[in-house]
Amino acid sequence: MSDFMHDPLSDPLAGPHGTAVAPDSEPDIDSLHHVCRELAEAADAVREASRYASHVALGPRLPLTALGSRRTRAAQRSLLRTLLDPKGLGWGPQGRTPLAGTLWLAGVLTSRENLAVSLAVAGLKARIRAAAVRHPELLDHPATSKVLKAIEEDRQVEAFRTFKALLHTEGAEYALALLAPSFADIIAWNALTDENPYNDNAGWQVATGRALTSDYLVGANGRIWDFLDRGKGRAEPHTPDPELVESLDTSGTLVGYITNIGLIGTAGLLLVQRVIGPDGVQRYVVQFAGMARTLGAESPQDLLGAIDSVAGADTAYSRAVRKALRQVIPSGAEVALVGHSQGGVTAMNLAGHPDVNALYTVTHVVAIGSPIDQKRPADPRTKVFSLVNEHDIVPSLEGRSAVSPYPLGPEFTEYTWTDDTHAFPLCHAAERYAHNLAHDVPEASAHVDAELAAYRGRVTGTRFFTLHDR
Template sequence: MSAADEPNGRRRLLQAAAELVAVAEEIEAVSVRTTAALTRELRPRALLRAAPRFRPQRRLLRALTRRAGLGIAFSGGPLGRPISRMSGLAGPGRLAVHVLVLSLRLRIAAVERAHPELTRDPVLQRLVTAISEDRDVAAARALRALFRDRGAQDALSAIAPMFGEILALRALLDENPFNDAVGWAMATGRGVMNTDPITGITTRVMSAMDRGAGVARPTEATPEEAVSLRTGDSIVAVLRNIQVVGTTGRMLIQSVLGPDETIRYVVQAPGMRPGGPRNDSPQDLVGAFRNTVLRSSPYTGALKDAIEQFGVPEQAEIALIGHSAGGSAVMNLAQDPEFCGRYRVTHVIAAGSPIDFKVPADSRTWIASITNQHDLIPVLDGQGSGSCFDLHPTWYTVDYADATHRFPLCHSVAQYAANLADDLPEARAHIDAQLTPYHGSLIRSQLYLLLDHTNPREPR
């Protein structure tokens, strides 16, 4: 196949993968109906009616247990759920799961079309083959070899473009029944990855550690920061502002006098602050998990408090722009009907953020998602560059790969700003055109320190 045919070949693979998902979901629906029918046939009256040969029950049972039928396919209801969990201990048996696995393999093949360097990595190929063939020991050895031979950064960078598909395969094919649901959700594009696909432990366990409504305190920029901060009227300027603010537990709000003499507001939210699962800032690791899998957090609460303290008037137009966990946090604000009833959220722009399963409360809000295909963070909701779903056809999506394949460098806000400035002129121009109402003179710029109100100490 010529280089010109590669995009078409990739599209065909993804189209076939999407069609297989539809087939798997229909097979699963048949399994649910068949399980429900068997449940009815096992009731005392049905058993008496069918005695002594129990022909209806036997036929339904064969359909749900034979490889020539639906596989070990008990699903749904008081009978299907516990049997499904027990059968999961023996590995995948459902026909629907095998169809989904084929879909995931096609998606990995599509990723390899877009990233031919992956096919030249024999250790990565060993890992993918072992996982797709449900060979746990071989997969573990290949993963160890990948990290040993490539180092952590290069190993994570190599896995990133197909990370979601690898996790979904692992969850569907292993003998752990507690991660089957998240594997199914990831493979079908029906929900956020709110359960660890390896252990099956829900991420709500971690997000429960994140408490407090979140508060903001105005703080002054250092002289060096004040010189570097610019009017947030272009996407590169905003990302560079976020770079200046850094992951220091702070965020920035600016008011701008637009070309129509209207004052508008730009909220600029950085990503996760380093320092362990919990620290003195709602921008910690726990907060990042919560912003990904839930609709609110102390981070979003602190952003609301900062916006109110800044004096943004009701029904004012506001653009929400964030990087990494900051992108998830501002998208959560856009999901909040109360917030969107108070302010007119015109734009949400997220760079390097897992926001695929978030939907704005106001359908007029313009959404842009910018993701580097070697960046692992946007894949934390279960959808990556190998996705065969167009979850948001009205969004402006920039999903790209550059020469900087190394994670976490490719996740940095500085790298996203550099990519838009130097490598993605069309995307930059399109986003800046959307931000035209925010082009103008800077009126006011204010930094806020974000805190969880249950811990009033300032971040160290």
């Protein structure tokens, strides 16, 4: 076990009187998750207390009142000591008043200790420890433990260099897969303890299980990505190569849909299959591919669109798909949305869009390797399935990992697993997910197939669309 876990002062899960937990006595995951949530709630409460104390001590009212009363001035000094003393709230100024904001910024830039941040970081460490029960390589690997130790000691430059060395020695594929179960927690930990004041809010959101409204690297707000990804979206009917049509899966199974997504690729194609179900009702299955490896492509499936789809709800990709669906699906029809990666996020964005729900009944969303956990469908009857390989880093990009202590909502069913690839992006590929579901976790595939039974029948129509950004 690494030094990171053997330091009782830095380990929130140390045993009685600071003794470390023995490596051969793994703690109960439910207990660890309870600790994680308790620490996050305590951090939130201390932060709120700091904000209130800052408003009283540094706001516009008390200083004026304090001029006329020795007792009030003494109370103000005591409150300021509590706010600024390491034995109190640490360097705890918070809030929107100019003085509180200036002191908070000074604390961030000079790496001052803060009780609320310390508690939040302890919770993130506990989450990493919980992830390591299922993925011991997280803490056993010398390079990853060195990265965590460097972040803990506020040596972010060294942490970056160590991670870069890990990429060089082990390869990016293994390194990213190794960190995937705790990637969001590590980035949030860094955001809370680095000297960048702009990403603190994202760090707090990840640490407390809230939905991200900005990214945790530079702190850019979601509205910025909306502005940059402002294409109107356009959908044109597409005549595919006959070989592609011939190779499409028409079994109506989950593995079949994912296979189709792999076949249509990431060049901007959308696939819609019309199915006559066992009950004779006509339904539609829309199949979405993920991100192309380009920036600024004519297709909305580029890097900018992927970032915007996670941070926002209405993107060029979703706008283009809505225009495609209006051309082929009649109003009132039942629809299932199946997407991989960015396609799964877009499927969730559409399920949450009022116009889509006004036109159609979205019965199911199936997201494969997608960061969708902070999103919700507009119709509570919509069933959502999230399928995640735990070595895939993409599903954790919105701040919740596959081993999170925070459960999903009642409309969600989440299946997670590990396979023997331990390599990214191989484990993220649609083809690999199809293999996993067919051979490694067939029970997950069988469950989703049972839920989608109404969509298993004769395919009576297949339509392709080319999606454009503008």
